[in-house]
Amino acid sequence: MEIEKFILAVVTLDRHKVGGCGTPLFYAADKKEQDTIATYLARITSGVIHDLENGVYIIVRH
Amino acid sequence: MNVPGAPFAQAMFNGVTVGVLIRFFMLKRDYRQYPSYPHGVLTHLALAFIAAVIGSIAIPALMEKEFTAVTFLALAATQFREVRSMEREMLQNLDRTGLISRGADYIEGIARVFEARNYIVMFASLLVGGATYWGNIFYGLLVGLAAFFTSNKLMGGKIIGQIANVRAATIHFAGPNLFVENLHLMNLGTEDVRKTYLQRALGVIIEPRDDDARATLANNGQRMAIAHDAAMLLGIHKDMDTGEFAPVVRRDLDTGRVGLVIVPMEKDIHLLLEAIKRVPVLESASVTPLSTRIGKKASD
Secondary structure: OOOOOEEEEEEEOOHHHOOOOOOOEEEOOOHHHHHHHHHHHHHHHOOEEEEOOOOEEEEEEO | OOOOOHHHHHHHHHHHHHHHHHHHHHHHOOOOOOOOOHHHHHHHHHHHHHHHHHHHHHHHHHHOOOHHHHHHHHHHHHHHHHHHHHHHHHHHHHHHHOOOOOOHHHHHHHHHHHHHHHHHHHHHHHHHHHHHHHOOHHHHHHHHHHHHHHHHHHOOOOEHHHHEEEEEEOEEEEOOEEEEOOEEEEEOOOHHHHHHHHHHOEEEEEEEOOHHHHHHHHOHHHHHHHHHHHHHHHOEOOOOOOHHHOOEEEEOOOOOOEEEEEOEOOOOHHHHHHHHHOOEOOOOOOOOHHHOHHHHHHOO
16 A cells, blocks of 8 residues: 655654654754744645644644 | 438437537536536537437437448447546546545546436437437427436436535634544644634534445545535635645544534635535445345444
8 A cells, every 4th residue: 555644854842752763853942943843844845734742743744 | 201311300400409408408517516618518518419419310220221320329339438538537637736636536426427428418319319200300309308307307416415414513622633523633733723723614514314324424535525525615725835724524433423624715604514515425435235134234
């Protein structure tokens, strides 16, 4: 089966919550910066922002 | 009537007229599911004309013992299979650039309808041509009228409003998760997006009336068709790069109800309900487990 959903980028507040993956990783200092970066990335990549509720956002192409 | 060839010409004229008229009135009913451009209409009328010519001469030719002419009927029928692939290809291409895709099931359904309608035209012309040739022009017109009304009745498929109750529902967020009533739809990241949803989005619950309807609504193609039609009729607050505003249609695993959330341009819940009720039930999605013994027992 073809994989149709991809994590395009990860935007995180906490460096220790993500790692060991090939996905581009962006660190944000606070919630506001995280929202801004995630929105930019989502617009540029036509992805959707999802909140994992542990300070990590993932941007997924559906 | 003593002119040789006159009944032949009359049969053909009647058959072709009725056939093309039937096609024309059926084309009008297509507007919502397939906005036909002037050229699209012309293409289909031209094809209908060919189908009607072939249909209307079949019985006169047979009665004149011109058997070779009848074989052309079979030959032509295979040509109309091309119509289906033509429509399918075109809609698939358009689907790639549209904001909300129709989905493969909907496209296949539309393509199939286009093919079938040519056969209806051919059959109606055959009846009319035959009746005119065998009787006279009045028989022909009578049969023509009958063919017109039966074709209208036969080809009217079911719509969502007939198999399910469609009602408005409230939406809310729990953390980043979007719910319509108690049905989880998706996880949405930023606060701005959530605010837009709370301000502009409309929620709908579609409750199947029986197990057949439940199985039909479970089909993903059917749900894509609902989302597409709703988005097309009410407009959609979305562009290519804002995937988070694509309409979502999710199924309640426990009951088989379906929840829909859409961010329309025109926030009018009554129109949205009306639009959803009129979505056609796709042929490929329509299943009838209730008509089997096992399905019936399972529904107890």
